Amino acid sequence: GQQLNQSPQSMFIQEGEDVSMNCTSSSIFNTWLWYKQDPGEGPVLLIALYKAGELTSNGRLTAQFGITRKDSFLNISASIPSDVGIYFCAGKVNSGGYQKVTFGTGTKLQVIP
Amino acid sequence: GAVVSQHPSWVICKSGTSVKIECRSLDFQATTMFWYRQFPKQSLMLMATSNEGSKATYEQGVEKDKFLINHASLTLSTLTVTSAHPEDSSFYICSARKPGTRLVETQYFGPGTRLLVL
Numbered sequence: 001g002q003q004l005n006q007s008p009q010s011m012f013i014q015e016g017e018d019v020s021m022n023c024t025s026s027s028i029f030n031t032w033l034w035y036k037q038d039p040g041e042g043p044v045l046l047i048a049l050y051k052a053g054e055l056t057s058n059g060r061l062t063a064q065f066g067i068t069r070k071d072s073f074l075n076i077s078a079s080i081p082s083d084v085g086i087y088f089c090a091g092k093v094n095s096g097g098y099q100k101v102t103f104g105t106g107t108k109l110q111v112i113p
Numbered sequence: 114g115a116v117v118s119q120h121p122s123w124v125i126c127k128s129g130t131s132v133k134i135e136c137r138s139l140d141f142q143a144t145t146m147f148w149y150r151q152f153p154k155q156s157l158m159l160m161a162t163s164n165e166g167s168k169a170t171y172e173q174g175v176e177k178d179k180f181l182i183n184h185a186s187l188t189l190s191t192l193t194v195t196s197a198h199p200e201d202s203s204f205y206i207c208s209a210r211k212p213g214t215r216l217v218e219t220q221y222f223g224p225g226t227r228l229l230v231l
Binding site: 045 | 117119147154155156157158159204206208220221222223224225227
């Protein structure tokens with residue numbers, strides 16, 4: 001099946017620093033999604049990308065849909081303690097008449113105050 | 114946004130018993146709901162797609178007789194883990210698709226149910 005590799009797996013950063021994480025795939029996706037998951041909770045959608053090359057922002061978050069449609073990255077600027085959590089990328093593709101979402105391996109972010 | 118709830122939020126059961134988990138879309142009708150499983154420090158793995166009024170579509174490797182899914186109404190889907198064993202212990206998360214244009218992401222996740230089988 002499709003695999004999404006996310007990097008880095010985890011990172012410790014100082015409050016105020018910028019963060020960058022990316023997601024790569026061996027196959028093409030029609031949509032790229034970025035989610036944040038807090039411990040013991042379900043994922044919450046941060047940004048959705050629908051076209052190759054698209055660059056979209058949501059507050060301090062910026063994400064891009066790679067030109068090849070096989071990758072995406074997420075940047076967080078001026079990190080704050082509440083940014084702590086696990087960030088998942090997800091790719092969506094049409095499969096058998098419905099859209100199937102595949103999740104990445106996750107990036108665990110720790111912010112040091 | 115939209116609200117999806119799950120009940121219970123956590124459950125502990127004895128090996129061999131069955132456990133039912135509910136997923137509800139509180140402020141919209143969802144013709145399609147999804148069930149995911151997440152092991153500690155791992156990603157979400159899609160188990161099955163639940164369509165209202167029809168049989169669920171299971172992903173490869175997921176036993177349909179083990180994980181029974183019922184989507185009897187537009188706001189409720191249930192996952193029953195039958196004859197649970199310790200290896201079924203996991204975090205189960207549902208999501209519901211809010212009707213709308215297919216081009217726009219409209220999938221909302223529940224808060225998850227943590228299952229521990231002793």
